[in-house]
Amino acid sequence: MHIASTPSSIRKLTASWRKAGASVGFVPTMGALHEAHRSLMERAKRENDRVVVSVFVNPKQFGPNEDYSRYPRPAAADAALCRRAGTDALYRPAPAAMYPEGFRTHVEVEGFSDRHCGASRPGHFRGVATVVLKLLNQVAPDRLYLGEKDFQQLTVVRRMASDLDLPVKVVGCALVRAEDGLALSSRNAYLSPSQRAAAPALYRALQEGAREAGRRGATPDTVERAARAALARTPAFRLDYLSLVDERTLERPASLSGPLRLLTAAFIGNTRLIDNLPVHR
Numbered sequence: 034m035h036i037a038s039t040p041s042s043i044r045k046l047t048a049s050w051r052k053a054g055a056s057v058g059f060v061p062t063m064g065a066l067h068e069a070h071r072s073l074m075e076r077a078k079r080e081n082d083r084v085v086v087s088v089f090v091n092p093k094q095f096g097p098n099e100d101y102s103r104y105p106r107p108a109a110a111d112a113a114l115c116r117r118a119g120t121d122a123l124y125r126p127a128p129a130a131m132y133p134e135g136f137r138t139h140v141e142v143e144g145f146s147d148r149h150c151g152a153s154r155p156g157h158f159r160g161v162a163t164v165v166l167k168l169l170n171q172v173a174p175d176r177l178y179l180g181e182k183d184f185q186q187l188t189v190v191r192r193m194a195s196d197l198d199l200p201v202k203v204v205g206c207a208l209v210r211a212e213d214g215l216a217l218s219s220r221n222a223y224l225s226p227s228q229r230a231a232a233p234a235l236y237r238a239l240q241e242g243a244r245e246a247g248r249r250g251a252t253p254d255t256v257e258r259a260a261r262a263a264l265a266r267t268p269a270f271r272l273d274y275l276s277l278v279d280e281r282t283l284e285r286p287a288s289l290s291g292p293l294r295l296l297t298a299a300f301i302g303n304t305r306l307i308d309n310l311p312v313h314r
């Protein structure tokens with residue numbers, strides 16, 4: 034497995050692959066890799082000749098009181114997982130290589146970035162869109178693999194790729210859950226044993242909302258209310274937001290039609306967990 038740490042070295046490597054006719058799949062991550070990342074790498078491996086994984090804890094997508102400095106950075110374990118998954122190159126740029134002195138340019142995906150997770154994390158999606166565009170320019174892949182766990186992120190990146198005519202196919206990959214239903218996330222490592230035991234209640238609340246959608250007389254309001262009431266039964270959680278949205282626009286639907294999804298974020302202790310679930314009538 035190649036290890037690259039500068040934009041010019043990863044660019045040179047993938048250019049040599051493309052010159053030889055190989056397709057390139059790209060999995061951007063912030064490290065602390067787990068099975069959900071591995072499933073993205075495996076899909077990228079099946080669909081491309083070469084796979085690049087980036088590990089970069091992006092300072093621009095963390096708010097001033099968030100967990101940037103304590104975000105887990107298990108470099109050796111991450112490299113080992115990439116190797117086991119058959120990754121061809123691991124790209125680990127330093128913050129100074131990504132944002133050199135004088136950096137001024139940011140990407141804003143208007144309307145999609147300031148609601149739901151964006152309302153509680155101002156500037157988060159601006160940071161995500163900016164780093165993803167930079168990484169795409171550096172790696173120049175044919176396909177980009179993102180998990181559906183960050184459904185709003187996936188929607189923001191799709192919009193950016195379409196609006197800016199980026200020559201990449203954005204592939205959304207199904208969320209991966211632990212056996213008890215908790216969505217896999219690097220931040221699950223922050224949970225104490227009792228918080229971890231309570232955490233699957235977030236998924237169960239979404240399931241309760243999805244069940245409500247199938248009931249006679251259900252409306253967007255009753256779906257959200259059913260899910261919120263279910264979560265309220267687990268006092269360990271403090272709800273940040275829970276919204277039923279149209280998957281294409283992230284706006285609230287007027288009725289229960291179209292591709293719909295429940296999105297949520299909630300705190301358990303100081304840890305903010307996110308989850309989402311498609312809703313069918």
Ligand code: PAF
Pocket residue numbers: 061062063089091094161164165183186
């Ligand atoms: O989903 C993540 O891990 C990050 O938001 C991403 C896409 C790697 C950008 O920093």
